[in-house]
Amino acid sequence: MENKEFFDKEYMPKMHRIGKLTGALGVLIAFVPALVLAICYGILPAPAALVTAFVAGASSFAVLWFVEPISYFSVLGPVGTYMAFLSGNISNMRVPCASMAQVSAEVEPGSEKGSVIATLGMAVSIVINISVLTVGVILGSSILSMLPESITGALNYLLPALFGALMMQFSMKSKGHSAIILVFAILINVALKAGVFSWLPGANNYLGILTSVFLSIVVAIVTYNKAKDA
């Protein structure tokens, strides 16, 4: 078990150090543009107005600050968590890219190999994401007018198609499990839409994913224990 020794004792502690350092740096740097507005142009919002806006924003988003990292942890792993939450666009980009990288390398999520591959896949997706945005911001909104309307319209359906395709990719090996989760996810979303959980503030934003992931983990553990006992 030399591999495991290296992974647990050398690789992971190093990655945790890098993650904490860059994460903290990211938080500080995020304020620099706001400080430039204040220092160079004297634009500093009145504290009272800012508190009002922060409270309004936090009341819709604060639950997500905690629920999302917890919901996605088993998918992303520790290194993926550092990367995904600093770069954002998690469900629509980081998770699909990490998963497809693992499929392509034929490694399993949650294994040591899977963790290394997910890190590589996510890094590539971040670099491409930012490159596309950088080219886009330089060319400006003129590129939007360059795209024909049929393409910009079709883009609205890219994410649902992506999720459908990825669900199929991962369902092939565990059909029963996937069917249970899918039916559950549809039901809980219908219930959310019907207002069953309207007493839970902001539930629309997180309850579907949180409950689906945890139910799926429970189903996975039960299936695993059964197979082991048999």
Place this chain on the structure above:
Amino acid sequence: MSALEIANSWPMWIACGAAVAVVVAQAVIFAISAWKAGPKVGLSKDQMKNAMKSSAITSIGPSVVILSGMLSLLITVGGPIAWMRLSMIGSVMFEAIAAGIGTNVVGVTLGTDVLTNEALGMALWTMVLCSIGWVVFATFSANRMDKIQNKLSGGDTKKLIAISTGAVIGVFGAMCGQHLSKVVNLENKALTLDKASLACLLGAVIMFVMIKVSEKFPAIKEWNLTISLLLTLVIVAFV
């Protein structure tokens, strides 16, 4: 100087560029460490290269969706801020809402009213303050969550794999459920297939066919997803 001229000024480009640079630097440092660790945990160079290629191909579609989100934000808060906010922490959905909340407090509706200096400041501060919660919590709890998960699996690697695979199915199931639930129309008590649900179903069906076909022709395997998405978008466009 108008608020938008300030938002697009060079000091703002530099400040926002620094933030984007941190995100890229983190990704590159992690990738180099992972690349070096790969062979030691038993990965071949080919496996790692294939993984990166596959991720690159998968990145293209979502990148363009995020790009179109940035372009609409760019019109309202200027290039540098839109560029930074969609490269760091945020997501397409979050940024526009947060910016709107900020400007509303000072009586400016984002996208319709003229952006004032005050509103620009409010938009930026609100976006930053409301988003750092994610990084702070994720960054300082990753270590702890790792320990909890290891305890849950009892040091059994296979169990950890089962848990992670389950979580992946949970995430994609939830995302599909979000779209497919729109089929159930509660008001008319009827089932109606909208285009997003159709795209979700088609994506799954075509992917199934592609997986079966690529079992016979392994060379196309890494294009399975891209082909499925393109075919789906073409079909949905003509429906």
